[in-house]
Amino acid sequence: MRNSPVFNRRNLFGATAAGLAASSLAACATSGSDDDAQEVTVGDDAENPFGVDGSAPLDVVIFDGGFGNEYAVAHQAMYNEAFPDAEITHLATQAIAETQQPRFAEGKPCDVLDNSGAQQIPMDSLVSDGELAELTPLLDAPSYDDPDVTVRETLRDGVLSMGTFNGEVYALNYVFSAWTVWYDAKLFRDQGWTPPTTWEEMLALCPTIQAAGIAPWTYAGQHPVYLYDMLLILAGRHGGVEVLKNIDHLEPDAWRHESVVKAAEALSALQSEGYILEGTPGIDHIQSQTAFNERKAAFLPCGSWLPNEQAAIAPADFEYMPMGVPYFEGSVQPGLISAGGEEPFVIPKNATNLAGAYEYLRIMLSKEGAQIFGDTVQAATVVKGVELSNPAAQATDQLVSNPDDLFQPRFRFWYTAMSDEVKAALGALASGEQTAAEFIDRMQAVADETAADETIDKFRHDG
Amino acid sequence: MKHGRYPFILSFLALPVGLYAWLVILPFAQAFQISLTDWSGSSNSFDYIGFDNYVNLFKDERLVLPALRHTGIILVVLPVVTIALGLFFAFMLNLGGRSRQGRIEGVAGSKFHKVVYFFPQVLSVAIIGILWKQVYAPENFGGLITGAMTAVGLPAPVNGFLADKRFVLAAVIAVLVWSAVGFYLVFFSSAMASIPRDLYEAAVIDGAGRFQMFFRITLPLLWDSVQTAWIYLSIVALDVFVLVYMMTPERGGPDGASEVVGGVIWKYAFNHGEQAFASAVGVVLFFAALTLAVVSLRFGRREQIEF
Numbered sequence: 001m002r003n004s005p006v007f008n009r010r011n012l013f014g015a016t017a018a019g020l021a022a023s024s025l026a027a028c029a030t031s032g033s034d035d036d037a038q039e040v041t042v043g044d045d046a047e048n049p050f051g052v053d054g055s056a057p058l059d060v061v062i063f064d065g066g067f068g069n070e071y072a073v074a075h076q077a078m079y080n081e082a083f084p085d086a087e088i089t090h091l092a093t094q095a096i097a098e099t100q101q102p103r104f105a106e107g108k109p110c111d112v113l114d115n116s117g118a119q120q121i122p123m124d125s126l127v128s129d130g131e132l133a134e135l136t137p138l139l140d141a142p143s144y145d146d147p148d149v150t151v152r153e154t155l156r157d158g159v160l161s162m163g164t165f166n167g168e169v170y171a172l173n174y175v176f177s178a179w180t181v182w183y184d185a186k187l188f189r190d191q192g193w194t195p196p197t198t199w200e201e202m203l204a205l206c207p208t209i210q211a212a213g214i215a216p217w218t219y220a221g222q223h224p225v226y227l228y229d230m231l232l233i234l235a236g237r238h239g240g241v242e243v244l245k246n247i248d249h250l251e252p253d254a255w256r257h258e259s260v261v262k263a264a265e266a267l268s269a270l271q272s273e274g275y276i277l278e279g280t281p282g283i284d285h286i287q288s289q290t291a292f293n294e295r296k297a298a299f300l301p302c303g304s305w306l307p308n309e310q311a312a313i314a315p316a317d318f319e320y321m322p323m324g325v326p327y328f329e330g331s332v333q334p335g336l337i338s339a340g341g342e343e344p345f346v347i348p349k350n351a352t353n354l355a356g357a358y359e360y361l362r363i364m365l366s367k368e369g370a371q372i373f374g375d376t377v378q379a380a381t382v383v384k385g386v387e388l389s390n391p392a393a394q395a396t397d398q399l400v401s402n403p404d405d406l407f408q409p410r411f412r413f414w415y416t417a418m419s420d421e422v423k424a425a426l427g428a429l430a431s432g433e434q435t436a437a438e439f440i441d442r443m444q445a446v447a448d449e450t451a452a453d454e455t456i457d458k459f460r461h462d463g
Numbered sequence: 464m465k466h467g468r469y470p471f472i473l474s475f476l477a478l479p480v481g482l483y484a485w486l487v488i489l490p491f492a493q494a495f496q497i498s499l500t501d502w503s504g505s506s507n508s509f510d511y512i513g514f515d516n517y518v519n520l521f522k523d524e525r526l527v528l529p530a531l532r533h534t535g536i537i538l539v540v541l542p543v544v545t546i547a548l549g550l551f552f553a554f555m556l557n558l559g560g561r562s563r564q565g566r567i568e569g570v571a572g573s574k575f576h577k578v579v580y581f582f583p584q585v586l587s588v589a590i591i592g593i594l595w596k597q598v599y600a601p602e603n604f605g606g607l608i609t610g611a612m613t614a615v616g617l618p619a620p621v622n623g624f625l626a627d628k629r630f631v632l633a634a635v636i637a638v639l640v641w642s643a644v645g646f647y648l649v650f651f652s653s654a655m656a657s658i659p660r661d662l663y664e665a666a667v668i669d670g671a672g673r674f675q676m677f678f679r680i681t682l683p684l685l686w687d688s689v690q691t692a693w694i695y696l697s698i699v700a701l702d703v704f705v706l707v708y709m710m711t712p713e714r715g716g717p718d719g720a721s722e723v724v725g726g727v728i729w730k731y732a733f734n735h736g737e738q739a740f741a742s743a744v745g746v747v748l749f750f751a752a753l754t755l756a757v758v759s760l761r762f763g764r765r766e767q768i769e770f
Contacts, residue, residue, distance in 0.1 A: 097733045101504055101505050101733070104505040105504060105505060105506065106507065107507045119733065121505050121736065122505075122734065122736035125503040125736025125737075126505055126736075129503050129505060129506035129508070130506070131505055131506050221622065221626060221712070222625075222626065222713065222716075223712070223713065224712075224713070277603070278601070278603050278621055279600075279601025279621060279623060280601075280622070281622040281626045281717070282601040282604070282606075282623030282625060282626030282627075282712075283600070283601065283604050287600075287604055416734060417525070420525065420526075420730075420734075423713055423716075424716060424717070424719060427713070427716060427717050427718060428717070428718045431622060431717070433628065433717070433718065455501075
């Protein structure tokens with residue numbers, strides 16, 4: 001009894017697959033509709049400058065990281081106060097890219113996105129793809145508290161640069177932070193050490209610190225990016241901010257500038273002199289911060305959020321104090337510091353409630369909104385005039401008081417390939433795996449490659 | 464009866480085949496499609512750029528080529544070591560003991576050992592990653608192995624195993640073996656249980672030692688199981704990602720020394736915003752897995768022995 005079925009397993013399978021593939025390839029991830037995005041303009045009504053439809057729902061996504069999301073809930077309450085009928089969808093997550101990238105691809109993104117954390121969607125690709133709304137209408141709108149003052153005028157100096165891509169503002173970096181070197185003021189007082197201002201003073205102090213059984217330096221060895229600002233600012237202080245701008249602008253031989261070489265050599269020497277806590281290249285940021293809290297190391301490079309983050313963990317008598325990275329004698333711009341906005345809030349261009357999103361950011365930037373943030377997480381926002389009580393925050397404010405000295409090295413955020421390379425190269429440099437010369441060579445190589453690659457959009461400081 | 468047969472069969476097949484096509488085949492097909500574009504992953508517009516992604520892929524000295532090398536190493540080492548250990552332990556636990564009055568048994572306490580070896584299988588990969596990260600930590604920071612090595616006077620890597628370019632890949636492979644060996648022990652044990660004891664008893668009477676028993680009886684009769692294990696472990700080797708992500712510095716470091724294909728796909732898709740390029744790497748991985756399965760099934764085929 002032989003039969004020859006029309007459908008054997010294999011061709012049934014093939015036919016179905018082919019049919020399905022043909023009919024639905026057009027209807028999947030890569031095929032969202034490309035709506036013509038609306039534009040938001042600033043109207044005359046100072047209460048509601050963007051003409052928000054009070055009944056339109058608002059979809060907010062918050063990065064649930066070090067700052068939590070309690071502040072966002074409070075901001076949403078403020079929004080609801082103004083627009084009681086608006087239904088707000090609030091999502092707090094750490095998986096920003098995994099949850100939000102598909103929505104962008106579908107053409108149905110959320111309205112307000114806090115694009116932060118390790119899982120942020122790369123800003124360069126969002127900007128190059130034209131997925132984000134430009135924020136000038138927000139900045140030109142009257143501020144929430146005073147119709148005669150624009151939102152732009154309520155912000156600290158230089159905080160927009162981080163979200164500015166070729167002259168256009170695509171992200172509001174809400175949190176104001178600075179990269180500094182931390183030390184324990186109590187330890188220094190007890191031991192009679194003076195916090196060094198120059199690199200040479202620091203080197204002179206290191207043997208004394210070691211004599212007390214403490215390693216001079218530690219850092220998050222598994223995440224060498226914690227050294228990024230320290231190295232670059234060290235170089236920038238020595239040679240002036242132009243050195244760093246040239247690096248960001250991918251100028252030929254920008255990395256071979258003597259200040260950069262000197263900074264790389266100095267970092268390498270910390271390792272070869274044994275001034276770094278043994279085992280540091282193998283630890284992560286939590287372990288390095290714990291070692292610092294336990295006073296196993298005297299200096300730790302980190303951002304200004306550190307004392308708040310450690311408040312509950314550090315010993316009660318630990319006094320977090322920031323200082324600028326000690327500069328080389330003869331530096332031309334010793335006050336240079338990496339400070340500005342972080343925690344980028346963006347508005348997708350295809351947001352359903354575009355006006356509501358602008359209004360939400362305007363509320364965040366109100367005095368009350370900024371104070372809510374300051375009170376809940378003890379960190380400064382980019383809004384001027386919010387008082388924070390703790391001494392570390394006040395000391396940080398001192399360090400960032402000169403607007404001409406504020407500069408954020410940006411290539412890491414502009415060019416992902418360079419970001420990867422600088423992390424790996426810093427790790428190799430600081431662990432003694434590679435020399436300063438090798439570090440400079442590989443960074444110059446990746447910069448030249450990036451400059452030569454026409455498929456990569458190029459960015460510049462100040463347009 | 465025959466007349467209504469196909470609609471009847473088809474009605475059963477429609478749902479599973481439909482689901483399979485929708486959830487498995489279609490995404491694969493889409494990965495092919497996407498790999499020919501310049502899609503970033505966060506937009507709904509893209510252009511077709513032909514095979515550029517595939518060409519660039521084999522020029523990528525920073526991520527893709529090291530990842531292919533490392534995955535290649537894992538692909539060779541992981542199955543060999545895991546299967547060798549699995550077979551050895553299974554043999555010892557089932558047949559390795561002293562024979563009492565002609566009965567062949569495993570070593571003493573074999574039931575206890577079986578449970579202990581199976582333990583890692585019960586833990587989730589994330590827990591294994593965190594656990595071993597600490598085990599491999601620098602001595603200064605409570606590393607178990609580095610501490611033990613120093614205690615007995617051996618030189619230990621000062622920054623721990625995971626921050627050392629020389630050891631990081633071996634450290635990851637060791638964890639993979641550790642977590643897989645228990646499963647294959649049980650797997651081979653049950654296969655060994657189906658080998659008739661009289662074969663062994665006859666061999667013992669003929670004066671065979673344990674080595675001969677293993678290589679002349681056990682291994683040949685387990686060949687099918689070994690082959691299955693080989694394919695399965697190879698696929699595990701190609702898919703290594705979570706441990707690298709959890710344990711190593713910069714998820715593939717230090718300085719790219721533990722970069723694997725799975726991790727590189729993730730990096731391009733979500734860190735670099737280059738979904739199309741990531742899809743191209745995925746397609747290459749897909750063909751590698753397919754080739755591997757076909758090759759090992761074709762060339763590993765041996766005569767079946769029935770008993």
